[in-house]
Amino acid sequence: MKLIKVKDYQEMSSVASNYISNQVRKHNPFTLGLATGGTPKKTYELLIDDHKNNGTSYSHVTTFNLDEYIGLTKEDSNSYHYYMKHALFKYIDINPKNIFIPDGLSENIEQECAEYEQKIRTYGGVNLQLLGIGANGHIGFNEPGTPFSSQTHVVELTPSTRTANARYFNSIKHVPTHAITMGIASIMASKEILLLVSGEEKSQALKHLLSDEAPTENFPASILRKHPCVTIIADIDALKDLDEKGVSSLYTMLNL
Numbered sequence: 001m002k003l004i005k006v007k008d009y010q011e012m013s014s015v016a017s018n019y020i021s022n023q024v025r026k027h028n029p030f031t032l033g034l035a036t037g038g039t040p041k042k043t044y045e046l047l048i049d050d051h052k053n054n055g056t057s058y059s060h061v062t063t064f065n066l067d068e069y070i071g072l073t074k075e076d077s078n079s080y081h082y083y084m085k086h087a088l089f090k091y092i093d094i095n096p097k098n099i100f101i102p103d104g105l106s107e108n109i110e111q112e113c114a115e116y117e118q119k120i121r122t123y124g125g126v127n128l129q130l131l132g133i134g135a136n137g138h139i140g141f142n143e144p145g146t147p148f149s150s151q152t153h154v155v156e157l158t159p160s161t162r163t164a165n166a167r168y169f170n171s172i173k174h175v176p177t178h179a180i181t182m183g184i185a186s187i188m189a190s191k192e193i194l195l196l197v198s199g200e201e202k203s204q205a206l207k208h209l210l211s212d213e214a215p216t217e218n219f220p221a222s223i224l225r226k227h228p229c230v231t232i233i234a235d236i237d238a239l240k241d242l243d244e245k246g247v248s249s250l251y252t253m254l255n256l
């Protein structure tokens with residue numbers, strides 16, 4: 001596991017966007033796993049700048065998003081369909097046919113999950129998965145207790161995740177109670193993972209992730225320790241609970 005230590009959110013986003021755009025330029029075809037939330041927002045802005053200024057093309061790229069709320073329409077400003085369209089897709093040259101996000105309004109949610117998983121395989125799996133982390137260690141919407149063997153499935157969101165995400169809604173009442181998410185096994189199947197962590201409110205989660213305890217389903221992100229190719233980009237605020245001695249020898253620390 002590689003840990004890149006950066007100054008702040010801006011620098012995290014800039015390192016992440018360079019990382020992603022380099023891979024996009026290098027590989028054809030390329031399958032990119034995408035995340036939502038506040039963490040990757042600036043990274044997407046910088047990818048758009050790079051597309052405009054340097055001409056990086058996404059015409060050969062297929063994307064799979066990690067998750068979607070159940071019950072929100074694609075036009076709902078809190079849906080992840082809406083988020084992705086307005087944060088990235090409408091500004092780059094990706095073919096809309098190559099964009100995949102779980103359908104949270106499907107009449108047969110179980111079938112939707114199975115088909116989503118199958119589709120990822122049809123495309124040969126995800127080459128690079130972008131990830132954020134929840135304060136309770138969730139990845140995608142895989143809450144504590146989710147089996148490590150899980151594939152794309154329906155989850156009930158924990159009160160802490162609903163409270164954390166309520167900042168995007170008018171009130172917590174409006175935050176959906178359920179979501180579809182790629183499972184932990186689906187995430188682990190991606191060839192490479194890029195995890196972004198910014199801000200003090202993630203520092204306990206990052207400390208937990210970087211400990212050398214055996215992975216536990218009570219802290220979903222801990223499974224990433226078993227993935228052969230993970231790069232974490234974390235800012236100083238997120239690393240505040242760790243001194244360099246606290247970062248286990250499993251990690252190569254790169255200071256920018």
Ligand SMILES: N[C@@H]1[C@@H](O)[C@H](O)[C@@H](COP(=O)(O)O)O[C@@H]1O
Pocket residue numbers: 035036037038039040066067131132133134139140141161165
């Ligand atoms: N489902 C998303 C995750 O994919 C995201 O990584 C995480 C952190 O969100 P944020 O980046 O806003 O802190 O929580 C959300 O619930």
